[in-house]
Amino acid sequence: xxxxxxxxxxxxxxxxxxxxxxxxxxxxxxxxxxxxxxxxxxxxxxxxxxxxxxxxxxxxxxxxxxxxxxxxxxxxxxxxxxxxxxxxxxxxxxxxxxxxxxxxxxxxxxxxxxxxxxxxxxxxxxxxxxxxxxxxxxxxxxxxxxxxxxxxxxxxxxxxxxxxxxxxxxxxxxxxxxxxxxxxxxxxxxxxxxxxxxxxxxxxxxxxxxxxxxxxxxxxxxxxxxxx
Numbered sequence: 002x003x004x005x006x007x008x009x010x011x012x013x014x015x016x017x018x019x020x021x022x023x024x025x026x027x028x029x030x031x032x033x034x035x036x037x038x039x040x041x042x043x044x045x046x047x048x049x050x051x052x053x054x055x056x057x058x059x060x061x062x063x064x065x066x067x068x069x070x071x072x073x074x075x076x077x078x079x080x081x082x083x084x085x086x087x088x089x090x091x092x093x094x095x096x097x098x099x100x101x102x103x104x105x106x107x108x109x110x111x112x113x114x115x116x117x118x119x120x121x122x123x124x125x126x127x128x129x130x131x132x133x134x135x136x137x138x139x140x141x142x143x144x145x146x147x148x149x150x151x152x153x154x155x156x157x158x159x160x161x162x163x164x165x166x167x168x169x170x171x172x173x174x175x176x177x178x179x180x181x182x183x184x185x186x187x188x189x190x191x192x193x194x195x196x197x198x199x200x201x202x203x204x205x206x207x208x209x210x211x212x213x214x215x216x217x218x219x220x221x222x223x224x225x226x227x228x229x
Contacts, residue, residue, distance in 0.1 A: 050098035052219025056158040056203070057089045057102045063171070063199035081196070085161035092161075092218075148180055148226030152201035157181055157220040159209040160198060166190060166208035169198035178229035181212060184222035188212040191228060201225060 064082050067075050152172065160169050168179055173194050179202055182189040190211050192204065202225055204212070213220065 049096045049216060049218050050093065052158045052217060053089055053093045053096065053098060054102055055156070055219060056161065057086065057093070059158075059199045059203070060086050060089065060160070061102065063197070066199065078197070081162075088161045148228040150224060151179075151227050152225045155201045155223065155225060157183075157202060157204060157209075157223045157225070158200075158218055160196075160203035160205050162196065162205040164205060164207065166192050166211065167195040167205050168192040168208065169196040169203045169205070170194045170201060171197055171199045172201045173227065177227060180226045180228050181208075181220075182224040182226075183212045183214070183220045184224060185220070186212075186214055 060082055064079055064086075067078055067082075162169070168181075170177065170179070173179065175194050175196070177194045178191060179194065180189055180191040181202060181204065188211065190204070190208055192208050194202075209218075
């Protein structure tokens with residue numbers, strides 16, 4: 002008499018060789034998809050933090066410069082910029098940006114020396130003349146109607162200021178009109194400089210929102226034109 006075969010099977014023994022291959026392939030695909038999602042998320046977070054960190058450094062450098070060369074408007078300017086810095090720090094925390102951005106040291110000031118003949122200078126900071134873009138006629142555009150391309154190679158980020166769209170600049174005086182184009186999505190905006198900063202141009206929140214790519218706080222490929 003032939004011995005009876007046991008009815009017990011090991012768990013999973015019902016999978017054929019073909020079924021096992023299908024299960025392994027699906028598991029590998031799931032792992033690859035998860036790795037891609039994590040990698041994409043890390044890339045977007047890195048771009049966001051790069052832009053916020055740059056904006057924070059520029060605002061801190063501008064504040065240090067203001068403290069080193071005080072005027073009657075310095076306190077009001079510093080209060081405004083501190084509010085901007087606080088907002089950027091909130092955005093950095095929400096984006097998961099690591100580390101603190103230390104404020105730069107204040108620029109060294111040189112003690113006034115006596116002029117020949119014994120008269121000491123007044124100690125008031127000398128106002129540098131407004132820089133005019135090369136090739137642009139004084140007080141206007143380059144005359145082509147298309148605007149003078151300025152600050153070539155500059156990236157653009159946000160100042161963190163609220164309100165209707167406008168710009169801040171350390172290169173152009175208040176009242177200058179600038180057109181900023183994001184070459185990554187071909188979106189443009191024309192804004193008026195209303196406040197000062199340490200950059201060629203910073204866009205406030207409303208202006209930056211109109212030309213940025215979703216989730217990014219830095220425009221790496223930008224064309225900046227002076228149009229008025």
